[in-house]
Structure formats: structure tokens, C-alpha cells
Amino acid sequence: MTFLMTGRLKRSTLALPILFLLGCAGVTSAAQAPKIVKQDGRFALMVDGRPYLILGAQINNSSAWPAELPKVWPALADMHANTMEAPVYWEQLEPQPGKFDFTNVDALIQGARAHHLHLVLLWFGTWKNGQMHYAPTWVKTDTAHYPRMINAHGAPIDVLSANSTANRDADMAAFVALTRHLQAVDGVEHTILLIQVENESGAIGTVRDNSPEANREFSQQVPAQLTTALHKQPGTWSQVFGPDADETFQAWYQARYINAIAKAGKAQFDIPMYVNVWVSYPVAELPERRVTFPGFNYPSGGAVQKMIDLWKVAAPAVDMIGPDIYSDDSGFYRELLRTYARPDNPLWIPETGSGDSFAKFFFYALGKGAIGFSPFGVDRTGWTYSDGNGPKGHAENYALIAPMDRQIALLNFEGKLKTAVEEPGHAQQELDFGAWQATVSFGFPQHDGRRPPGTPDAHGRALVAQLGPNEFLVTGIDASVSFHLPNRLAGQRMNILQAVQGNYVDGKWQPVRIWNGDQTDRGLNFRHGGEVIHVSLAKF
Numbered sequence: 370m371t372f373l374m375t376g377r378l379k380r381s382t383l384a385l386p387i388l389f390l391l392g393c394a395g396v397t398s399a400a401q402a403p404k405i406v407k408q409d410g411r412f413a414l415m416v417d418g419r420p421y422l423i424l425g426a427q428i429n430n431s432s433a434w435p436a437e438l439p440k441v442w443p444a445l446a447d448m449h450a451n452t453m454e455a456p457v458y459w460e461q462l463e464p465q466p467g468k469f470d471f472t473n474v475d476a477l478i479q480g481a482r483a484h485h486l487h488l489v490l491l492w493f494g495t496w497k498n499g500q501m502h503y504a505p506t507w508v509k510t511d512t513a514h515y516p517r518m519i520n521a522h523g524a525p526i527d528v529l530s531a532n533s534t535a536n537r538d539a540d541m542a543a544f545v546a547l548t549r550h551l552q553a554v555d556g557v558e559h560t561i562l563l564i565q566v567e568n569e570s571g572a573i574g575t576v577r578d579n580s581p582e583a584n585r586e587f588s589q590q591v592p593a594q595l596t597t598a599l600h601k602q603p604g605t606w607s608q609v610f611g612p613d614a615d616e617t618f619q620a621w622y623q624a625r626y627i628n629a630i631a632k633a634g635k636a637q638f639d640i641p642m643y644v645n646v647w648v649s650y651p652v653a654e655l656p657e658r659r660v661t662f663p664g665f666n667y668p669s670g671g672a673v674q675k676m677i678d679l680w681k682v683a684a685p686a687v688d689m690i691g692p693d694i695y696s697d698d699s700g701f702y703r704e705l706l707r708t709y710a711r712p713d714n715p716l717w718i719p720e721t722g723s724g725d726s727f728a729k730f731f732f733y734a735l736g737k738g739a740i741g742f743s744p745f746g747v748d749r750t751g752w753t754y755s756d757g758n759g760p761k762g763h764a765e766n767y768a769l770i771a772p773m774d775r776q777i778a779l780l781n782f783e784g785k786l787k788t789a790v791e792e793p794g795h796a797q798q799e800l801d802f803g804a805w806q807a808t809v810s811f812g813f814p815q816h817d818g819r820r821p822p823g824t825p826d827a828h829g830r831a832l833v834a835q836l837g838p839n840e841f842l843v844t845g846i847d848a849s850v851s852f853h854l855p856n857r858l859a860g861q862r863m864n865i866l867q868a869v870q871g872n873y874v875d876g877k878w879q880p881v882r883i884w885n886g887d888q889t890d891r892g893l894n895f896r897h898g899g900e901v902i903h904v905s906l907a908k909f
Contacts, residue, residue: 403562403640405688405715405740412715413782414641414740416487416562420778423562423741424767425489427454427720428748430497435476441748442484447759449767451774452562453481454489454719454743460505463543471550481560489719489743491565492547494540494630499573499647499668501529508539515539518578526574531623531670532583541630548637561640565719566631569647569693570623571668577619587618595621598682616663617679619670624683632686643689644680645719648705649673650696674708681713693720693745694730699792702730710737718742723753725828728762729790732830736788738781762828769844769899773873777834780842786834789848796823800833805906807833807841808859810849813896821849831895836903839866843893844901851892852906865889866905878903 406415413420426445431437433455445453455477463469474490481488493503501509501517508515508529516533517525529536548564555561577583591609596602606614631642647667663669672680672690680690692705710716716739721727723744731742744763746753754760770777780786789798789809797820800807810821811829823829824847831845843850851859868884884893884902893902 400557400559402556402559405641407715408782409784410712411738411782411784412740413778414562414715416559419775420782421487421562421740422451422770422774422778422781423487423489423717423743424449424451424771424774425454425719425741425743426450426452426747426763427491427743427745428456429746429750429752430456430493432748432750432752433457433473433477435473437748437750438476438480440750442480444748444754444759445486446484448747448764449771450486450747451767451771452487452489452741452743453477454491454565456491456493456568457547458503459492459494459540459543460503462547463505465505466507466539467542469543469546469550471547474547474550475554478555478560482558486560488561489563489565490551490561491568492544493568494544494566495529495531495536495626496567496570496668498569499571499671500527502527504529508536516580518572518575519580519583520575521579523579526572528572528574530578530580530583531619531626532578532580532586537626537629541633544630544634545637548634552638556638559640564634564638564640564642565645566627566634566642566687567644569645569668569671570627571647571671572619572664573668574664576615576662576664576669578622586622587614592621595679595682599678613675616669616676619663620672620676620679621683623670624672624680624687628684628686631684635686641688642686643691643717643719644672644684644687645691645693646672648692648694649675651701674705677708677711677714689715689717691717691719694718695720695722697722697724697726697730699730703733706730706733706737706739710739715740720745723747723760723763725760725762726826728760728766729828729830731763731766732788732790732832735777735781735786735832736790740778765846765897765899766830769846769901773842773901775876776842776873777832780834780836785836786832789831789833789845791823791827791829791848793823793827796821796829802833802835802841804838804855805835805841806853806855807843808851808853808892809833809845810851810892811847813847813849813894815849815891815894817891839906839908841904841906842901843895843904844899845895847896849892849894852904854908859892863906863908866907868893868902868904870900870902872901 497503516530518528518530606618610617787800791811796811798809809831812822812824829847831848834842853859871880
């Protein structure tokens with residue numbers, strides 16, 4: 370049995386692009402720290418000098434304790450994740466001012482290494498979900514030195530003020546201690562890929578701080594740096610931003626606060642740092658009531674959709690802004706992907722729903738060039754899942770992609786990857802590769818002369834990546850893929866030279882068998898078997 374594609378694939382698809390990327394990125398050592406690289410308008414997270422795709426899983430908020438970790442590792446293994454997201458708690462790290470306890474973070478690092486995982490650390494400092502619950506007791510009880518925000522009625526709320534240098538400096542000191550320790554224990558191995566600075570920062574309970582000091586700052590001129598970048602005329606916050614003045618003011622001080630912390634942390638441990646966002650969701654009520662209120666519907670001051678431009682100006686030390694997405698409304702989800710996939714912002718989904726209805730959005734994210742994707746609540750502590758249970762749809766995605774995650778990351782970085790995702794009433798889609806087209810049909814059985822049936826819950830998804838002028842990598846779930854020439858039907862003036870099923874082992878393609886006959890004559894059919902096909906096409 371001869372597998373025609375194997376030799377060509379190794380030369381044209383793997384070796385040369387990787388050598389090119391190593392050269393253009395200036396990689397000199399496999400131990401180089403993780404970094405974000407941009408090329409031709411696309412982004413990659415470089416790990417050990419090669420693009421890396423985060424197949425992430427975020428554990429529950431209270432699961433990053435050594436006693437809970439035995440309930441974490443099996444869940445991540447069953448999900449086929451390659452990266453764990455786990456919180457670091459300020460209250461645990463610094464129980465007394467200036468006295469640090471790295472027990473939890475060391476357990477995370479050691480456990481990740483033992484289970485062959487990379488790690489994303491989430492700093493739960495000043496903010497967690499728009500509140501201050503992870504601040505140490507000595508911060509919470511000393512309101513004179515560590516002031517809270519004041520609402521419009523003059524009452525304090527459960528949020529530390531972003532206008533306070535004392536608050537910022539206390540958080541910064543703890544974060545510097547953390548990152549200095551990380552440099553000492555992970556500066557060579559680079560188990561840690563990213564650090565999230567705070568969590569869904571902002572204020573729940575007021576739009577901005579109304580303390581006397583904050584009111585004085587609010588009455589002053591908007592910093593010229595911001596008005597210039599946003600092409601606004603000079604003036605006070607109210608004059609420049611009108612009804613959005615309070616939220617914009619909060620966002621500016623909050624972003625500057627976090628930027629200072631990220632910058633100080635990078636001086637100790639220079640890896641990419643990002644913020645995550647509790648986004649602004651549409652209110653599905655009567656048309657006249659479809660309004661959202663910052664500080665109530667979402668934390669005021671965060672990098673929500675309308676505040677991304679400001680955050681990019683105010684927080685240059687932050688490498689990425691990632692939306693946390695908990696709506697499975699497909700239109701809204703895709704809108705968020707488009708909003709946060711910007712020329713100045715790599716697309717990264719640090720937190721999303723773990724239910725099966727969210728699984729197809731992994732393919733949408735890949736199609737938009739995402740560097741990673743991470744469902745929330747993946748452990749067996751009983752909060753979301755118990756023994757034997759887990760996010761089945763996401764696990765099926767990761768099982769399919771994990772053996773070739775580096776190849777997929779590289780192909781995406783090169784702009785050679787496209788995805789198709791089923792939507793209700795749209796059981797067939799076209800992918801355009803120029804000289805070749807791919808028709809993706811969802812659901813089975815697919816009878817000759819009939820439209821494909823689709824799936825009952827519109828969960829079908831497919832991935833097609835171009836390996837060479839006439840070669841493609843193809844896989845999917847409940848989908849069929851047929852190649853054809855532009856403006857022709859499948860089989861007209863073209864044929865399949867070979868369709869080889871196989872898998873990647875240690876980055877090398879290993880053929881298993883050749884598909885033909887019923888397996889190719891009516892498209893390449895993918896149900897739930899996890900098959901991956903290298904297909905070679907010809908025109909005549």
C-alpha cells in the first residue's frame with residue numbers, strides 16, 4: 370500500500386513553514402518565553418518557538434486549593450485539554466501585609482507539569498466579577514487606607530476604588546511578589562503561558578466612584594492622550610462624553626490601574642498578560658426596554674464592546690482583551706467574536722459556557738483565527754460536574770483537535786484554515802479556497818438529489834485546511850465535505866487522487882488507511898468517529 374501524500378506533506382506543510390516562522394520570530398531556543406506574534410494581520414501564541422492553540426479548561430473559582438486538585442486533573446484529562454486556567458487568590462497569597470504564601474500556586478504548577486498541561490493563571494486581586502471579594506481581610510477592614518467606591522447616593526459599595534493609589538499599590542505589590550516567584554520557579558520551563566490580570570474588572574453597584582477625590586477628577590479636563598487617540602475635542606468628562614461620561618471616566622482610571630499592575634508584573638516575569646470581560650448583553654424584553662446599565666447589567670469600567678478603543682489607549686501593557694461569553698445565541702456570539710478579533714487584539718475566549726450548546730462556537734472561534742478557547746467549570750468538585758460527568762461537546766472537539774493542535778495553530782496562523790458551522794435552516798455551506806471549493810453538508814442520511822437534513826439541534830461543524838495547491842486536511846462532526854471546482858459540481862473535471870485517513874503522532878502524520886468507494890464517492894463523511902483525512906485532488 371502506497372500513501373502518496375505523506376512525503377509531500379512533510380516537506381510542503383510542516384518543515385518549511387515552521388522554519389520560516391522560527392526565522393521571522395527570531396527564535397533561538399526551545400526554552401523561549403511565550404509571546405504573541407503578529408504576521409500578515411494574524412496572531413499566534415508562540416510556545417517553544419511554534420504557534421500554540423490553547424485547548425483550555427477553566428476550573429471553578431474555589432478549586433485551586435491543593436485539597437481540591439485531585440478532583441481537577443481527571444476532568445481535564447477526560448476533556449483532552451492541553452491547558453488549565455486556574456485562579457490565584459490575593460487573600461491566600463498575602464494573608465498579612467508583605468507576608469506571602471505560594472503554596473497554592475506551586476501546587477498548580479507542579480500538578481500541571483505532572484499531568485503534561487500548560488497553565489494560565491488568573492489573578493483574583495482588586496476585582497473579581499465586579500466586586501472585591503478576593504482582597505485580603507486586612508484590605509477589606511481598613512476602609513480609611515483602602516477606600517471603597519461611593520455610589521451616587523453617597524454610600525460605600527463592595528468594590529475598591531480605582532481612583533485610589535493606595536489600592537493600586539497594594540495590589541501591585543502582591544502581583545509583583547507573585548510574578549517574581551513565577552520567574553524563579555517557571556522562568557526556564559515555561560509551564561505558564563499567560564496571566565490574566567484581575568477578573569471581569571469593574572464596579573457592580575455604581576457607574577463610577579462618587580467620592581470627593583473622584584468628583585474632583587471628574588470635573589477636570591479629559592487627559593489629552595485619550596481625546597487625541599479617540600479624535601475628540603478637549604473638555605471635561607461630561608463635555609467630551611456626554612451621557613457616557615461616568616462609565617468612560619471609570620474605564621479610564623480602571624484601565625490605567627490595571628495597566629500599571631500588568632507593567633510591574635511583566636518587569637518580573639515577561640509573558641503575555643490579558644484582561645477578561647463581563648460583556649454587555651442585550652436585554653431580551655419589550656423593545657422599548659432594551660437598554661443596559663453599566664454598573665448593574667455588567668461591571669462598569671470593563672473593556673465591554675464600546676470601551677475597547679479606550680482600553681487599548683489606556684492599557685498598552687495588556688496584550689489581549691478576551692470576552693467571557695455565556696450566551697449561546699449564535700448571532701450574538703458571532704458578533705462578539707467579530708468585535709474582539711481586531712487588528713490590535715488577538716482573539717482569545719478565556720471563558721465560555723461548558724454546555725453542549727456552546728461546543729460549536731469553538732469552530733467559529735477557530736475560523737476567526739482564535740489563539741485559544743476555554744469553557745468554564747471543568748472539574749469534579751460537584752459545583753458543575755461530578756464523577757463521570759463533564760462537558761461532552763467540548764471534549765469531543767478537543768479529542769478531535771488535540772493530536773494535531775500544533776498543526777492547526779500553524780495552519781491558522783498562515784491563514785490556511787476555514788471552518789463551517791451549522792445553523793438552523795442552513796444545513797449546507799460553501800468554503801472558498803480559490804481554485805477549489807468545499808461544500809459542507811450537515812446531518813445524515815444524505816440522499817442523492819436531496820438537501821442534507823441537518824441535525825436536530827444544529828450542532829454540525831467542520832474544519833478544512835489547505836496544505837498545498839491541491840491538498841487539504843479535513844475533519845468534522847456530523848458533516849460531509851465534498852470538493853469541487855468553481856461553478857462545477859463535485860466530480861466534474863476533477864477527482865480525488867487519494868483520501869488518506871490518519872492521525873498526528875508527535876507532530877508527524879501517521880497514515881492508517883485509504884478511503885475510497887462509498888467513503889469518498891458522495892463526500893467525505895464525518896460523524897462522531899474522530900477521523901481526520903488528508904485529501905489530494907486533481908483537475909482534468
